[in-house]
Amino acid sequence: MVKPTDSELEILHVLWLNGPSTVRQIHEELSRNRDIGYTTALKLMQIMYEKGLLTRTEDARSHVYTAAVSEEDTQRSLVDRFVETTFRGSASKLVMQVLGQHKASREELDEIKNLLKQIDQNTTDEK
Amino acid sequence: MVKPTDSELEILHVLWLNGPSTVRQIHEELSRNRDIGYTTALKLMQIMYEKGLLTRTEDARSHVYTAAVSEEDTQRSLVDRFVETTFRGSASKLVMQVLGQHKASREELDEIKNLLKQIDQNTTDEK
DNA sequence: TTGTATTTACGAAAGGCTTCGTATATGTTT
């Protein structure tokens, strides 16, 4: 599984959110957050294409790029790596850190609680 | 807050675990996990010293290095960054990902549930 | 004291990421 850099993640996020886009569209989105030249965005996307992170159609004058990796898979693989390097493999340590640090909304907390319940049940079932 | 690289994190982990150490000691620990030259470890630690990630005493022939940043603070700052880049700031999404993916032990799950209860109470108190 | 081992310091190479300038191709407008 390929590990996207931070810049590449920015681009992937736009594609995941908006669907297939041209370089111009991506560049416009990125420009909202920070200063970045058009050819810089272009180059990034060309490299991502070589890496297999993006696909593209070259029919039109402007190429249309599509994310070749899913948000789910990418996040999973990044989380794996992060847990390993930063928490020495202890996922629960990470969870505790996050919950202790960030304010989650009531809805989010409920979601998490429900998820925990499900895990509980599954664990019990297995026995 | 400085962001340690993955290699630097490895070194910090050893120092957090074992306390102040010489280059030799660090190198021995790192060698357990992967091939790495002695001078490579030395150079890394010298750079970390310049960055302010480590302090050192030069009294003895062998310098003794100490972590200049705490594990807690470092993890907090790394988590912040990670949530931002990978989950666009949604901490709960990260938690859901981790819980859905990694098997946590019963004790860990209980810990997390307790933490959630505390958060619940605090949230209620505030109202 | 001479040689051996260990340590630090330093420089430099290799590779990756980000950035942009320039060249070239391709449409569009007048």
Place this chain on the structure above:
DNA sequence: AAACATATACGAAGCCTTTCGTAAATACAA
């Protein structure tokens, strides 16, 4: 057709990280 706008391709610079070789200092042993 000529001028203009826009797109892609490409190369290269600048920076950072990792890696290691080599030199110089320091301690110890024969």
